């Protein structure tokens with residue numbers, strides 16, 4: 662047709678054509694996924710580097726699509742962001758994580774923190790604070806057991822609005838963590854303006870901190886900076902005992918990664934958490 666014009670030629674390039682088709686398929690499948698109950702959460706343990714004890718988990722979303730199979734978040738979160746679907750998918754993830762971990766706390770009679778990833782679009786919804794409040798109320802999860810993970814990117818733009826959002830969430834008693842720290846923009850003044858509770862060192866630094874002097878230097882600097890501001894540090898993607906040893910020497914507070922556990926099903930988490938409770 663006339664409207665498509667010249668640019669539509671690109672559609673018929675074999676490689677790109679497949680990509681566009683896949684994206685359309687993904688998008689339409691994603692639109693019905695919530696209604697059809699195709700999402701679930703897995704939970705990756707976080708441990709204290711001081712005591713080795715399980716202290717909390719990060720909730721990570723999975724999509725079991727009848728048409729596409731198991732889809733990892735890296736493959737659908739960007740599309741969900743683009744289409745705005747992330748707002749309802751993210752709300753589902755937050756409410757489900759609160760419900761499941763509140764129940765687990767009751768069953769095991771122990772405390773367990775849960776961290777939930779939030780997208781910028783979700784955070785900028787008008788009723789964002791009310792939504793968190795109602796997720797806490799309806800689940801019965803204590804506010805101080807919930808942590809929300811935000812990316813640096815969000816804090817860089819709209820910093821006035823971000824400041825307000827963060828303060829309102831913290832006023833509820835919920836903790837705020839900065840995800841993938843060190844990978845964003847170099848202007849870090851925001852960490853003095855927002856009273857962040859935790860920094861998560863990106864796994865790209867953690868995975869190289871043993872062999873690469875520069876990564877070790879960045880890791881060392883992030884931990885020192887955070888601690889001087891009384892912010893706790895979580896190292897992500899810890900895979901080897903050597904990495905854990907370096908991080909412990911640097912007084913990093915918490916660690917998360919395949920060395921301790923892969924992301925677990927709720928039942929897998931229940932088994933692990935009840936084992937560590939008995940000890």
Ligand code: C2E
Pocket residue numbers: 705720721722733734735738751754778779780840841864897898899900917918919920924
């Ligand atoms: P992230 O928040 O940085 O999550 C950490 C990712 O690293 C997870 O991948 C996790 O499975 C993986 N990982 C954990 N330990 C190790 C390790 O030792 N080695 C390696 N190589 N990888 C490790 P996953 O589950 O595929 O999640 C990818 C990203 O998707 C997350 O990155 C997060 O940005 C996003 N995401 C996941 N769930 C949600 C959600 O509910 N909402 C939103 N908005 N984003 C989500």
Ligand code: CA
Pocket residue numbers: 719778810840
């Ligand atoms: Ca995260």
Ligand code: CA
Pocket residue numbers: 840841861863864897
């Ligand atoms: Ca991360």
Ligand code: CA
Pocket residue numbers: 841
């Ligand atoms: Ca990441």
